[in-house]
Amino acid sequence: MPRGGARFVIGFLALPVILYLVFVIGPYFQAFYLAFTDWKGFSKPPQWVGFKNFEDLFHNDAFKAAVGHHLLLLLSLPAVTLVIALFFAFLLNMGAGTRGVKGSRFYQAVFFFPQVLAVAVIGVLFQAVYRPDKGGVLNGILDIFGIAPVGWLTQPGLALWALIAVLIWQQVGFYVVLFAAGMSSIPKEVIEAAELDGCTRMGMFFRVTLPLLWDTVQVAWVYLGILAFDGFAIVSTLSVDQGGPDGSTTVLPLEIWRTFRFSKYGVASAMGVALFVLSLLFAVLTLRVTRRERIEYA
Amino acid sequence: MSALPQNPSRRTMLKGLGMAALAAGPLSACAFGSSDSGTPSTTAPAGPVSAENPFGVKADAPLEVVIFKGGLGDAYATDVHEPMYKKAFPQATIKHVPTQQIAQTQQPRFAGGDLPDVIANSGSDLMDAGALQSENQLLDLSQLFDAPALGGSGKVRDTLMPGTIEAGLIAGKPFQMKYIYTAYGLWYDSALFAKNNWTPATTFEEFDALLGKIKAAGLQPFAYAGKNASYYMYWMIAITAAKIAGNQVLIDMDNLKDGVWTSDPVRQSAEKWAAIGKKYLDPSFEGLTHTEVQTSQNQGHVGFYPSGSWLENEQKEQTPATFQYALTATPSVSSSDKLPFGALRAAAGEAYIVPSKAKNTAGGLEYLRMMLSKDGARGFTEKTGNITVVKGAADGLPLSPGNKSTNDALNKAGSNIITYNLFEDWYKEFETELRSKTNALMFGRINAEQFCKDVQAKADAVRNDSSVTKQNRTS
Numbered sequence A: 001m002p003r004g005g006a007r008f009v010i011g012f013l014a015l016p017v018i019l020y021l022v023f024v025i026g027p028y029f030q031a032f033y034l035a036f037t038d039w040k041g042f043s044k045p046p047q048w049v050g051f052k053n054f055e056d057l058f059h060n061d062a063f064k065a066a067v068g069h070h071l072l073l074l075l076s077l078p079a080v081t082l083v084i085a086l087f088f089a090f091l092l093n094m095g096a097g098t099r100g101v102k103g104s105r106f107y108q109a110v111f112f113f114p115q116v117l118a119v120a121v122i123g124v125l126f127q128a129v130y131r132p133d134k135g136g137v138l139n140g141i142l143d144i145f146g147i148a149p150v151g152w153l154t155q156p157g158l159a160l161w162a163l164i165a166v167l168i169w170q171q172v173g174f175y176v177v178l179f180a181a182g183m184s185s186i187p188k189e190v191i192e193a194a195e196l197d198g199c200t201r202m203g204m205f206f207r208v209t210l211p212l213l214w215d216t217v218q219v220a221w222v223y224l225g226i227l228a229f230d231g232f233a234i235v236s237t238l239s240v241d242q243g244g245p246d247g248s249t250t251v252l253p254l255e256i257w258r259t260f261r262f263s264k265y266g267v268a269s270a271m272g273v274a275l276f277v278l279s280l281l282f283a284v285l286t287l288r289v290t291r292r293e294r295i296e297y298a
Numbered sequence B: 001m002s003a004l005p006q007n008p009s010r011r012t013m014l015k016g017l018g019m020a021a022l023a024a025g026p027l028s029a030c031a032f033g034s035s036d037s038g039t040p041s042t043t044a045p046a047g048p049v050s051a052e053n054p055f056g057v058k059a060d061a062p063l064e065v066v067i068f069k070g071g072l073g074d075a076y077a078t079d080v081h082e083p084m085y086k087k088a089f090p091q092a093t094i095k096h097v098p099t100q101q102i103a104q105t106q107q108p109r110f111a112g113g114d115l116p117d118v119i120a121n122s123g124s125d126l127m128d129a130g131a132l133q134s135e136n137q138l139l140d141l142s143q144l145f146d147a148p149a150l151g152g153s154g155k156v157r158d159t160l161m162p163g164t165i166e167a168g169l170i171a172g173k174p175f176q177m178k179y180i181y182t183a184y185g186l187w188y189d190s191a192l193f194a195k196n197n198w199t200p201a202t203t204f205e206e207f208d209a210l211l212g213k214i215k216a217a218g219l220q221p222f223a224y225a226g227k228n229a230s231y232y233m234y235w236m237i238a239i240t241a242a243k244i245a246g247n248q249v250l251i252d253m254d255n256l257k258d259g260v261w262t263s264d265p266v267r268q269s270a271e272k273w274a275a276i277g278k279k280y281l282d283p284s285f286e287g288l289t290h291t292e293v294q295t296s297q298n299q300g301h302v303g304f305y306p307s308g309s310w311l312e313n314e315q316k317e318q319t320p321a322t323f324q325y326a327l328t329a330t331p332s333v334s335s336s337d338k339l340p341f342g343a344l345r346a347a348a349g350e351a352y353i354v355p356s357k358a359k360n361t362a363g364g365l366e367y368l369r370m371m372l373s374k375d376g377a378r379g380f381t382e383k384t385g386n387i388t389v390v391k392g393a394a395d396g397l398p399l400s401p402g403n404k405s406t407n408d409a410l411n412k413a414g415s416n417i418i419t420y421n422l423f424e425d426w427y428k429e430f431e432t433e434l435r436s437k438t439n440a441l442m443f444g445r446i447n448a449e450q451f452c453k454d455v456q457a458k459a460d461a462v463r464n465d466s467s468v469t470k471q472n473r474t475s
Helices: A005-034 A052-057 A061-094 A104-116 A119-129 A137-144 A156-184 A188-196 A201-212 A214-228 A232-238 A252-261 A265-289 B008-019 B021-031 B075-088 B102-112 B129-134 B142-146 B190-195 B204-216 B231-245 B248-254 B264-280 B283-287 B290-298 B361-371 B374-384 B401-413 B428-442 B448-463
Strands: B063-068 B094-099 B118-121 B177-189 B220-222 B302-308 B325-328 B344-353
Touching: A005 A265, A052 A265, A061 A104, A061 A156, A061 A201, A061 A214, A061 A252, A061 A265, A104 A156, A119 A137, A119 A156, A119 A232, A156 A214, A156 A232, A188 A201, A201 A214, A214 A265, A232 A252, A252 A265, B063 B075, B063 B102, B063 B361, B075 B094, B075 B361, B075 B374, B094 B102, B102 B118, B118 B361, B129 B344, B142 B361, B177 B190, B177 B231, B177 B361, B177 B401, B190 B325, B204 B220, B204 B264, B204 B302, B220 B264, B231 B248, B231 B264, B231 B302, B231 B344, B231 B428, B264 B428, B264 B448, B290 B302, B325 B401, B344 B401, B361 B374, B428 B448
Parallel strands: B063 B094, B063 B118, B220 B302
Antiparallel strands: B118 B344, B177 B302, B177 B325, B177 B344
């Protein structure tokens, strides 16, 4: 390192690191601490209550329901999003051998569209799409065929799926672009060689593209999994009674927010810690399970 | 949720009970830092006390009035109340301060000690009255309500609608003067009803028949917004329960009394409303918002909509000229009901306060007394179109259809006033569950018995939760 280099680096890093410690790491520790107290958010100082908040979570129906919904999200959201995104990306890049289908650049831009929309806009948009009477986009179409309006968000058995569909719609575009970028970095020779050997489109995808894209898919899986632990904005803007009907769409961030509003900061923090542990557990497990040998293009 | 109209008293209450304490808590050290330095109200200039001047206002003491210039404007102050004060005390100079940011502009002044004499503590940026009171910053208004009424007979408290003073209580004392009176019930378009020869029902049997007729005419006879305003619906359930067994039921609900939700009146009310829901409530309403249902009613697609008297004002821009808002009380269950059909839920809102360390507290009290005079209240109604807490002050005024209907309904109700549900402010966790169960009941997923059982279970859970601060009311 040149003379004064260390000082230079420290000088540049000190501020961001301090900001990060104060505004990110600090609150983490605070939340962990509060989870073991009965703090109500007022001036009265927090009292240590041990694991009581965590024990209470086991009797909290809303919390249990939310965790269940996250498991469902975890199973459906990454899988469906990845399948759709991979399919589109493959068509865009290799739909016609080494090239994408006609107009693929245009489609790529269109697919990316939902990603640039603010969540609030998506909320308003799907409010119109899912509107439960004939004024809704979907129900308006059904009405043309004489089908009675469907309560997309008002039927407890259907509502969560309707919301998952929104999340998928919102995410697919980004992963199409991500995978498209990954695919374009696959050497042309490999694909041409496979084609010469008489590889079908299907075979090409599963034997060439997917293995060479594995790293990207793995990262995408972790991202989407972490997203499956969120869903706050979509659920709170779209669902009936925020998390309803009958709590059938509630998610942990929503319950945390609600519990804060009940002025139970300790319990809410305990939920936050639970969410933290769940997300971390998922990320570690995914990276473990999906570990494979890396393929390097010489 | 904050976009929804809510009873102002409720909003204030909510703030008072601690939403703002979130911010005020950590900040209180600096925001209210010097709160103990002044001695309350002894520094106020005093003039001679007489029957005409019960608070001993010093004739030449300046008066500063801070008005929230929101939906109500501030002409009611500059054109009505301030001239009244000026007429009584010609030597006094009045400083009129209109603002939309009450907390932002006024809260720092409590720390500095340079305080106005009257504040309209309203709007989305209102101050946390509970926190101010706990710092001894508010003047107890008991002497205002016990003073002789201006231009009338008796004390000020005798000229007010029932529940007015109670709505301004903090820790058992009236620290706020709530000024606007809000009535709750079923809203409909009286022009549409007249055209079709429909008359609002007085009993549930009539209600059933009427809704049937409205449905036959191709309208949605009854609607509420399940998506974000299901509390409008449990208001109706609570009101009907109170009609059956008297207002005590609502007091018991607020006090989390054991078994109140599973008691007969509440169960009967839930049964009646669930039956209406089953027969006449389209399932799509569970997924619609307050605004969407309102709009639908304005377009002539909805018969009755349960709500409060802000509805007309809120919808002013969207309402067609032919639409005439009208209010009817909820139908009676049987002839053995404790309260008559005309009994109405009503509550006072929009708080006015006098800082205890203001320079001219006597002037502040006098100003409020003028607001509560018949002339002051009439002037307010003329300027803002809102009905005040002063009994009969709006009679004979040219009112909007909705306000006229509200005024008529209030006159008809007389002393049969059903009070507000304070559990909405006190026990948010319970209220959240009640909303959810109300939707489940009205859209047919659970029956009345299950509803009562589930809601009671939540009430029990909150009562037994030592981490929830318990409140109590006796009237």
